[in-house]
Amino acid sequence: MGRETGIWLVGAAGMLGRQLAGEFASRGWSFFASDREVDIRDPRQLQAYARPRPIAWIVNCAAYTAVDRAEDEPEAALAVNAAGVENLARLAGEIGATLVHFSTDYVFAGDRAAPYLEEDEPRPLSRYGWSKLQGELRLVSCLDRHFLLRISWLYGVHGTNFVHTMLRVFAEKERARVVGDQFGAPTYAAALAANIAGLLQSDCERFGTYHYCDGGVISWFDFAVAIQELALQAGILAKRIPIEAIPTCEFPTRAARPLRAVLACARVQDELGFRVRPWRANLEDFFAEKARHAGSEEPRRGRT
Ligand SMILES: NC(=O)c1ccc[n+]([C@@H]2O[C@H](COP(=O)([O-])OP(=O)(O)OC[C@H]3O[C@@H](n4cnc5c(N)ncnc54)[C@H](OP(=O)(O)O)[C@@H]3O)[C@@H](O)[C@H]2O)c1
Numbered sequence: 647m648g649r650e651t652g653i654w655l656v657g658a659a660g661m662l663g664r665q666l667a668g669e670f671a672s673r674g675w676s677f678f679a680s681d682r683e684v685d686i687r688d689p690r691q692l693q694a695y696a697r698p699r700p701i702a703w704i705v706n707c708a709a710y711t712a713v714d715r716a717e718d719e720p721e722a723a724l725a726v727n728a729a730g731v732e733n734l735a736r737l738a739g740e741i742g743a744t745l746v747h748f749s750t751d752y753v754f755a756g757d758r759a760a761p762y763l764e765e766d767e768p769r770p771l772s773r774y775g776w777s778k779l780q781g782e783l784r785l786v787s788c789l790d791r792h793f794l795l796r797i798s799w800l801y802g803v804h805g806t807n808f809v810h811t812m813l814r815v816f817a818e819k820e821r822a823r824v825v826g827d828q829f830g831a832p833t834y835a836a837a838l839a840a841n842i843a844g845l846l847q848s849d850c851e852r853f854g855t856y857h858y859c860d861g862g863v864i865s866w867f868d869f870a871v872a873i874q875e876l877a878l879q880a881g882i883l884a885k886r887i888p889i890e891a892i893p894t895c896e897f898p899t900r901a902a903r904p905l906r907a908v909l910a911c912a913r914v915q916d917e918l919g920f921r922v923r924p925w926r927a928n929l930e931d932f933f934a935e936k937a938r939h940a941g942s943e944e945p946r947r948g949r950t
Contacts, residue, residue, distance in 0.1 A: 650703075651675075652702035653670065653677040654680070654695075654701045654705070655679045656734065658680060660709070660804075661801075662748065665839045667679055669839035675843075685730075686706070686726065687726060689736070692733055696743075701741060701743050702743055703846055704737070704744070704745045704746070705842065705846075706731065706747045708726065708730065709748070710723040713903075716773045717774075717900045720773040720777065723777035726777075727777035729784075731781035735789040735792065738791065743791070745789055745792045746793045747781070747792060747795070749778045749781065750774075750775065751830060752774060752903070753769075753770050754766070755907075756904020756907035761908040762908065764854075764913055771904060773901065793845065793854070795856050795858050796857050797909075798831055798859045799833055800833045801835065801932070809929075813882065816883050820887055821887050821889070824866050824869075824870040824892065825866045825894050826867035827891075827894055828866055829864065829908065830906070831861070831908060831925055832864075834860055836931065838858065841858070845918055850917075850918060850919075852918060854917075856917070856918060856920075859911060859922075861925060862925045865891070869925075874886065877933065880936075
């Protein structure tokens with residue numbers, strides 16, 4: 647049996663969860679998967695699920711991810727992103743499992759030019775970012791056997807994300823206005839999933855906090871321009887529309903976002919052997935993946 651047995655994928659119906667489920671299935675791996683039906687806010691539900699199963703890895707993709715809504719219901723965000731993560735960490739400790747967990751660049755204020763290192767001080771601007779930071783702190787204090795991966799601007803073929811939103815805008819509108827003064831890097835979910843699968847297969851025990859995103863630094867406007875260009879090439883869009891770069895102040899949102907939260911990814915490459923590819927190469931792969939998925943969308947939930 648390989649190291650990758652006994653995987654429990656939590657939050658398996660979300661954007662990243664579905665990507666990981668597809669990645670594991672494509673490798674012929676058997677794994678346990680749950681989403682809302684096993685509520686991470688409830689330790690008893692987690693224990694009842696885990697007890698009869700031989701779980702060695704918990705990969706947690708479950709989260710409260712409604713960034714703007716969290717400003718109005720911070721307790722709901724904390725219940726999932728902090729208490730829920732602590733519940734998973736405690737359970738992992740009890741059963742001797744390793745926990746892979748995801749956090750966000752939104753734990754940083756994004757007010758400096760240099761990329762953020764893992765040990766840089768978090769200072770979230772939003773209640774979502776705050777709730778994710780509380781989850782990080784509880785995980786680190788409860789469990790040694792963890793891989794905590796901060797990622798940014800996640801997108802992929804599943805679910806709602808910036809790329810899908812832009813594709814809809816380009817198809818339906820005559821012009822688009824996109825924020826041009828917020829900088830960062832996207833994280834292509836399929837590339838992340840392949841790296842996570844590699845981690846599960848390895849004997850690596852270099853537990854700790856890591857930053858991961860695609861290579862390069864861009865604005866949302868840059869990203870939108872590339873999305874339109876590649877979608878036109880792929881034949882997904884029939885026409886080109888003008889895209890205007892606007893400042894953040896012209897696109898007010900309930901939650902404040904970091905203006906420049908670039909994650910430094912050297913450690914995850916050096917220590918965990920993750921492959922970091924340029925954002926544009928990954929966006930090209932996204933369109934190829936999207937073409938393969940067209941008409942063959944798998945059911946949202948399931949367990950293998
Ligand atoms: N999306 C991004 O741009 C981004 C950026 C940086 C980091 N991240 C982090 O990456 C991870 C994956 O994000 P994602 O975009 O894939 O999230 P997502 O699509 O929102 O998926 C989260 C999943 O967790 C489920 N869930 C929510 N509360 C739960 C609970 N109490 N118990 C069990 N399951 C629950 C959700 O169900 P419902 O849909 O029914 O709520 C959903 O299926 C998260 O940790 C997120 O914070 C995301």
